[in-house]
Structures are given as structure tokens and as C-alpha cells.
Amino acid sequence: MRDFQTSGGLLRALHPATLTRWLVSGPPTAFMLLFFLAPSLIMVLASFRFPGAFGGLAPLIGAGRAGEDTGLTLENYQFFFSDWLYAEIFVKSLVVALVSTLTCLVMAYPLALLIARSPKRHRDLMVLLVILPFASNFLIRVYALMILLGPQQALASAVNGLLALFGVAPVNLLFSTFAVIVGMVYVHLPFMVLPLYTNLEKHDPSLLDAAQDLGANGWQRFWRVTFPLSLPGIFSGSALVFIPVLGMFAIPDLLGGTRDILIGNLIKDQFLGTRDWPFGSMLSIMLTLVVLGLAGFAARLGRRDRNEET
Amino acid sequence: MALLEIRNVVRRFADFTAVDGVSLQVEAGEFFTLLGPSGCGKTTLLRMIAGFDAPDEGELLLDGQSLRGIPPEHRPIHTVFQSYALFPHLTVAENVAFPLRMAKVAPDDIRRRVQDALEAVHLSEKQRHLPHELSGGQKQRVALARGLVNRPRLLLLDEPLGALDAKLREEMQMELINLQKNVGITFVFVTHSQAEALALSHRIAVMNRGHVEQLDEPSRLYSFPRNRFVADFIGKINMLEAAVLRSTAEALVLDVAGVGEVWAPALPAVAAGQRGMFAVRPEQVRIQSGEVAPAGVGHNQVHGRVLDFLYIGDVTTYLVELANGTRLEALLPNTAPGRAKFFEADDPVTLTWSSQVGVFLDA
Numbered sequence: 001m002r003d004f005q006t007s008g009g010l011l012r013a014l015h016p017a018t019l020t021r022w023l024v025s026g027p028p029t030a031f032m033l034l035f036f037l038a039p040s041l042i043m044v045l046a047s048f049r050f051p052g053a054f055g056g057l058a059p060l061i062g063a064g065r066a067g068e069d070t071g072l073t074l075e076n077y078q079f080f081f082s083d084w085l086y087a088e089i090f091v092k093s094l095v096v097a098l099v100s101t102l103t104c105l106v107m108a109y110p111l112a113l114l115i116a117r118s119p120k121r122h123r124d125l126m127v128l129l130v131i132l133p134f135a136s137n138f139l140i141r142v143y144a145l146m147i148l149l150g151p152q153q154a155l156a157s158a159v160n161g162l163l164a165l166f167g168v169a170p171v172n173l174l175f176s177t178f179a180v181i182v183g184m185v186y187v188h189l190p191f192m193v194l195p196l197y198t199n200l201e202k203h204d205p206s207l208l209d210a211a212q213d214l215g216a217n218g219w220q221r222f223w224r225v226t227f228p229l230s231l232p233g234i235f236s237g238s239a240l241v242f243i244p245v246l247g248m249f250a251i252p253d254l255l256g257g258t259r260d261i262l263i264g265n266l267i268k269d270q271f272l273g274t275r276d277w278p279f280g281s282m283l284s285i286m287l288t289l290v291v292l293g294l295a296g297f298a299a300r301l302g303r304r305d306r307n308e309e310t
Numbered sequence: 311m312a313l314l315e316i317r318n319v320v321r322r323f324a325d326f327t328a329v330d331g332v333s334l335q336v337e338a339g340e341f342f343t344l345l346g347p348s349g350c351g352k353t354t355l356l357r358m359i360a361g362f363d364a365p366d367e368g369e370l371l372l373d374g375q376s377l378r379g380i381p382p383e384h385r386p387i388h389t390v391f392q393s394y395a396l397f398p399h400l401t402v403a404e405n406v407a408f409p410l411r412m413a414k415v416a417p418d419d420i421r422r423r424v425q426d427a428l429e430a431v432h433l434s435e436k437q438r439h440l441p442h443e444l445s446g447g448q449k450q451r452v453a454l455a456r457g458l459v460n461r462p463r464l465l466l467l468d469e470p471l472g473a474l475d476a477k478l479r480e481e482m483q484m485e486l487i488n489l490q491k492n493v494g495i496t497f498v499f500v501t502h503s504q505a506e507a508l509a510l511s512h513r514i515a516v517m518n519r520g521h522v523e524q525l526d527e528p529s530r531l532y533s534f535p536r537n538r539f540v541a542d543f544i545g546k547i548n549m550l551e552a553a554v555l556r557s558t559a560e561a562l563v564l565d566v567a568g569v570g571e572v573w574a575p576a577l578p579a580v581a582a583g584q585r586g587m588f589a590v591r592p593e594q595v596r597i598q599s600g601e602v603a604p605a606g607v608g609h610n611q612v613h614g615r616v617l618d619f620l621y622i623g624d625v626t627t628y629l630v631e632l633a634n635g636t637r638l639e640a641l642l643p644n645t646a647p648g649r650a651k652f653f654e655a656d657d658p659v660t661l662t663w664s665s666q667v668g669v670f671l672d673a
Contacts, residue, residue: 204393207397209382209389209391209395210395210397212381213362213383213387214388214409214456215384215460216412217383228399
């Protein structure tokens with residue numbers, strides 16, 4: 001009998017449903033463990049180490065080259081908190097990310113609403129148009145923006161001509177925080193439109209009829225029905241824009257001025273410029289903590305809202 | 311003056327006319343029903359009353375004032391939608407408060423009136439719940455409370471019981487009747503279910519292909535259908551082709567196909583020679599065992615055999631085939647003690663019905 005029981009356990013493990021579950025979830029789990037979790041752990045460890053004399057990392061155990069510290073240290077973190085410069089870059093990056101996200105939201109919402117309320121047969125084409133920019137390389141599109149915003153171009157001339165009317169000195173559109181935000185919004189707009197559209201498209205149109213029937217005008221129908229129901233779409237769209245913008249380095253590099261260094265540039269420089277991997281790892285971890293903190297805060301805010309309503 | 315007056319309303323869509331010249335009046339305090347099969351125009355008519363659609367011709371008047379050009383949000387008319395259309399992000403109390411907020415009622419008043427409305431539908435203890443936490447019947451009640459809380463002149467109900475199971479539907483019917491009586495608000499109810507219409511309404515407009523076929527009280531619609539469509543749509547009925555033999559002040563004598571001479575209640579407008587249909591309800595046809603001797607002139611009587619029967623519990627419907635192949639249905643209440651059934655298939659039976667029942671339909 002005991003034999004049967006043990007083989008019963010084995011049979012259960014080899015049961016088709018169990019087997020299918022492992023076969024389906026196995027590969028992605030393995031991939032994530034290997035290529036996401038492992039590098040993250042390596043990075044955490046690297047943030048507590050010393051830089052190697054010629055870049056990379058100093059050895060963890062044993063002697064390094066001459067004048068090289070080895071082993072573990074809190075020095076990277078101490079250095080971060082010793083200078084306001086880094087906090088300032090973090091705050092500036094957060095502001096740029098926030099402004100970019102809000103601009104995306106304000107621009108994407110009417111567009112998503114328009115697509116969601118169009119006849120079904122037109123929607124697919126409109127969605128295709130929204131994602132069409134992805135068909136060309138992102139860097140090429142940013143270079144195109146450089147040309148468009150360039151000092152001798154029609155746009156800059158028009159803006160400066162207008163400013164001159166009010167006696168304001170001409171400005172440079174390119175290489176400014178303005179250009180950085182334009183680039184961020186341009187590149188990330190589809191990431192805001194798509195989740196919003198997916199949400200808005202699912203709304204039951206009879207809810208708007210009911211609201212109108214019960215006395216709500218167009219403005220009230222939007223703010224009391226459509227908007228609150230679209231909050232999940234707003235949250236996911238905002239996360240999809242805010243987080244990548246926070247870490248983006250190519251756009252500030254190309255469109256920003258010398259004062260437009262953001263976290264992304266700072267981190268990139270640690271790996272490709274100063275070759276201080278431990279400091280770069282520490283910065284990455286700080287960035288991750290900030291993002292997680294904000295996400296947690298947003299989730300808590302959402303929960304409190306819910307509780308107050310009920 | 312009628313509360314709602316519909317005057318020669320026509321509504322055409324690209325390829326068909328949904329409402330084709332409907333005129334009717336709904337009185338204040340009435341439970342009025344638009345009854346008809348799907349596609350008969352009842353929902354289009356309801357949407358025009360609510361203001362979501364406008365007539366191509368004709369006029370809708372509320373308290374004698376034309377509703378033309380007045381959008382739904384400015385009409386003192388609320389709708390209970392078939393899908394309930396409760397706001398999923400608002401609690402039961404907030405849903406019910408919605409029309410009051412839109413009407414800018416003072417917060418203290420809102421609180422009190424929401425409580426009253428929820429009490430009226432027995433849902434006070436659910437006020438902090440979200441719609442998805444409620445059962446179908448409870449959602450229905452929230453929708454009713456939300457529609458009634460601001461005391462509209464007219465409450466429109468679009469097949470509101472359609473999504474409920476049979477037992478719950480019967481319960482809700484009772485509640486609807488009581489609710490309407492207690493609040494005194496005029497209801498216009500749309501349904502395709504004749505049983506629902508008969509049970510609930512003060513008056514029913516039977517609609518078909520954009521027309522009103524007959525507008526009457528439930529008992530009159532059932533007993534005196536004006537034409538074939540109404541007779542067929544409301545309840546079960548035996549219908550046979552017939553020609554008028556004699557028409558007098560006392561009776562109508564018909565030659566009914568497959569049955570022979572039938573005496574029916576007099577109809578002043580009918581003349582000898584006219585062709586049409588003779589209709590008689592199964593519960594008006596008496597079924598007896600064996601061949602009963604003829605009772606004389608004016609007593610309608612035929613012989614046949616039980617072809618089939620449908621046992622429902624309280625009653626049994628027998629399908630009887632006459633010698634010439636004509637089929638008639640007769641209903642028998644299962645009231646005799648100690649007996650479950652009266653007749654079996656193939657039993658010889660006699661069907662009789664009074665000359666005071668049945669109706670001749672010329673259209």
C-alpha cells in the first residue's frame with residue numbers, strides 16, 4: 001500500500017495538468033531568474049564594492065592592484081549623501097518626469113477618448129497610427145527633433161519673432177529643458193494613449209446614458225463617470241511614462257543643455273565615462289528605491305481613496 | 311389633460327420605420343405598459359420619451375408642453391435601464407444620490423431622501439456596498455431607487471425584469487406594483503412578456519410593427535382582443551377560420567372550419583358573409599369524458615380524441631384532435647382530490663363551450 005502512495009505522489013507530479021503548468025510557466029520563470037533577478041543581485045552587491053583601478057570592480061577577496069581598496073564598503077552611499085548635487089539631480093529628474101507624464105496625460109486623454117468613441121471599424125487604424133512612430137528607430141526620430149528645434153529653423157524663428165514683439169530676447173529652443181520635455185513627451189506618448197484607450201474602450205455606454213437621463217450635463221458626465229472609471233488607465237499609463245522617463249539618458253544627452261543632466265545621464269556616465277561601476281550601481285539602486293517608494297505611495301493613496309468612498 | 315401625450319409619432323431609420331404613427335395618452339398615476347415582440351418599436355418610443363431620440367414626425371407632450379428639443383438631462387423623466395446601468399465606482403447610496411447631486415439638492419436633504427428611497431426598496435443595510443457586490447435583484451432595486459429618488463414626473467422602465475430568474479421576477483413584480491402605488495409616480499413600462507404586462511399594468515398598449523394594435527385594460531385585452539395579432543400575442547388561444555352565417559342583436563352564428571356551426575357573442579358591426587377567424591381560449595373550453603349527447607341549439611359541442619397533453623401542475627392543457635383533423639386545446643384545472651390526471655392520450659372526449667365566450671376577429 002505504501003508503495004502505491006508514494007507512486008501516487010509521483011503520478012500527481014506527472015499528471016498532465018501539473019506538467020503543462022510547469023512547461024508553460026517554466027521557461028519565462030527561468031528567464032526572469034537568470035536575466036533579471038541575477039543581474040539585480042549583482043548590481044546590489046556591486047554598490048557595496050570598490051571600483052577597480054582601470055574600471056570594473058576591485059576584487060572582493062584577496063589583494064588588488066597597488067593603491068586599490070578591496071572588500072565591501074558603504075563609501076558609495078556615504079558619498080551620495082555627502083553632496084547635495086546628487087539629490088538636486090534626483091529632484092530635477094523627478095520634476096522633468098512629472099511634467100513629461102502630466103503633459104502626456106493631457107495630450108493622450110482626448111486622443112484616447114476620440115479613438116474609443118469612434119466607430120469600431122476605424123479604431124484599429126487609429127491605434128496603428130498611434131504606434132506607427134515605433135516603426136522607425138528612436139534615435140533617428142530624436143535627431144529629427146534636433147533639426148526641427150534647431151536655431152535656424154522655422155519653429156525657432158517663429159517663436160523668437162513672437163517674443164521680439166513683446167521685447168523679449170531670443171531664446172534657444174534646442175539644448176534646453178524645454179527640448180528635453182518635448183522629446184520625452186514625443187517618444188512616450190503612445191505608452192500613455194494605449195492603456196488609456198484600452199480602459200476607455202471598455203466603458204459601458206449605457207452608463208453615460210444613465211448619467212444624462214438622471215440630469216448630468218456633458219461636463220458632469222465626464223468628471224463623474226468617465227474620468228473616475230478611467231483612473232486605472234491613467235495610473236498604468238502614467239507608470240509606463242514616468243518610470244522610463246526617469247531613467248532616460250539619450251534624450252537629455254541629445255536635446256538637453258549642459259545643465260540638463262538627469263539621473264539617467266549620471267548613471268550612464270559612471271559606467272561609460274568615469275568608469276566607477278560601484279557608484280553607478282549605487283545610483284541605480286537609489287533610483288529603483290525612489291520609483292518603488294513612489295509606486296507604494298500611489299498604491300496607498302489609491303487604497304485610501306477607496307476606503308473613504310465606502 | 312393627460313400627463314404624457316404622444317401625437318402621431320413617426321420614427322424612421324435608414325431601412326425601416328420603427329415607429330409608424332403612434333398616438334396615445336398616459337394619465338398621471340398610471341402604470342402604463344408598452345407590450346410587443348422585439349422590433350415592434352416599443353424601445354424606440356421609450357427612447358424618444360426619455361429624449362435620447364427624436365421623432366421624425368409628430369409630437370411628444372408632457373403636461374401639455376412639447377418636449378421637442380429638450381435634452382434628456384432637462385426632462386423630469388428618469389429611466390430604469392435593462393442593464394441597470396449602475397455606476398460601478400459609486401456605492402449604493404452614492405448611486406441613489408446621483409440625480410439629487412445633479413439637481414443641486416442640499417446635502418442634508420440628499421442624505422435624508424437617499425435613506426427614504428433605500429428604505430422603500432428594502433436596501434438600507436447595503437448602502438455602503440458597491441454594485442458588483444449585489445445580487446441581480448438588489449441591483450434592480452438600486453436602479454429603481456435611483457430612478458425614483460428625485461420624484462420624476464414619469465419613470466420609464468425598459469424590460470427591467472428581463473435579467474432576473476423566474477422566482478425573483480415574480481417577487482419583483484409584486485414589489486413594483488406596491489412601489490408604484492406607494493410613490494404615486496407614473497410608470498411607463500416596456501416589456502415583451504405578456505404575463506408581466508397583464509400582472510403589472512393598469513393599461514397596456516400592444517404594439518406590432520410600429521403600430522399600436524390595441525390599447526386597453528389587461529382583462530379587456532385578454533377577453534376582447536381586437537384582432538388576430540393581439541389574440542395570438544396575449545395568452546393561448548384556439549384560432550380557426552370562420553365565416554359569418556347570421557349576425558343578430560343576441561348572437562353571432564359562424565361557420566367555423568372543421569367545427570361547423572358555432573354560436574358566439576354578438577358583434578354589432580359584423581354582417582353575414584364576412585370572413586375572419588373564430589378564437590376561443592383553452593380555459594373556456596370544457597373537456598368531458600366520452601361522447602356527450604348534444605345539448606341543443608346555441609351549445610357549441612364537438613367530439614374528438616386526446617392527442618397529447620401538457621401537465622403543468624395546477625392545470626393540464628389537452629390537445630384534442632377532431633375526426634376531421636382539426637385541433638383544439640382545452641384547459642382543465644387539476645382540482646379533483648386524489649387524482650393526478652383526468653385523461654390519457656387517445657381517450658375519446660367531448661369539448662363544449664358557451665355561446666357567451668369566444669370572439670370573431672375580422673382582421
